Amino acid sequence: MSLTTVDPSGGLTRDTLNAVLGAVCAEAGLDPAGAELIKFTNNAVFRLRAAPVVVRIAGSSAARARVGNVVGVARWLAAHDFPAVRLLPDVVQPLWLSGQAATLWEEVPADGGRPGGADLAALLRRLHDLPGPPPDLPEWRPMDEIRQRLAEPEDLGDADREFLLATCDEVEEAMSTLRFDLPPGVIHGDAFTGNLVPAVGGPVLCDFDSTAVGPREWDLTPVAVGRLRLDYPDDDQTPMALRYGVDITRWPGFPVFRRLRELKLVTSVVPILRSHPAIRPQWQHRMRTFRSGDLTTRWQPYR
Incomplete structure (x- = not known):
């Protein structure tokens, strides 16, 4: 399959990913042979076998719209020597080919121990204390991202789409009434332990698609929601609250942020429901419980 036959307006499938990966590697002078697909949700992430490089391909128009922000x-x-994944040098980034967008990164061997909530809290404290923000960093507008995903759904029924759009309106209205305790500033935007790479010298931060200027309370929310909703074996919320110095679950606005986080967890894969059918059973489970108002049933990570 040629890259020119891949429709950039749609979600990527496993059949088309190889064409995109091959074109990206050819442009960067890399060998895609034996590359391992290590993640496929909003982005497709490959680990190359022939070089210590990770290739990240935007999987939807929403992800492509944010790729410049990721690079910035x-x-x-x-520039601040922050412990985070690094872009591959000597390559124009982001790389655009026939409407597809990719970024290339230096591989960080995941040879350290599992990062926990305290590790994430320490990195967030350091991030929140950095001078900045970087140039052109956008304001935090989570509903824009969600509505963009809902504008390009794959196999999403009309009733489900209408419910999710109505929920966007309800959450947005509730957010307008919130009072924040922490000073606003740069936020990671999707701060959970899954976005830490366990390097030998200590965990490093990755995945900057949602980084913005916004309320710091949002960066403390994903781990708390993960403790309440996702079927994780470890409690990362308690050590995170202790290390950061704030227990977000005690903040009066937490129920609103919890609903926003769960809305994002439901809608994150809407653009690839057909392209990546293996995730559909878990998505249906999340959608059913979220729609019914069930706050106790556990969810599993998308795989």
């Missing part, structure tokens, strides 16, 4: 944030963090 990565360069800003590198």
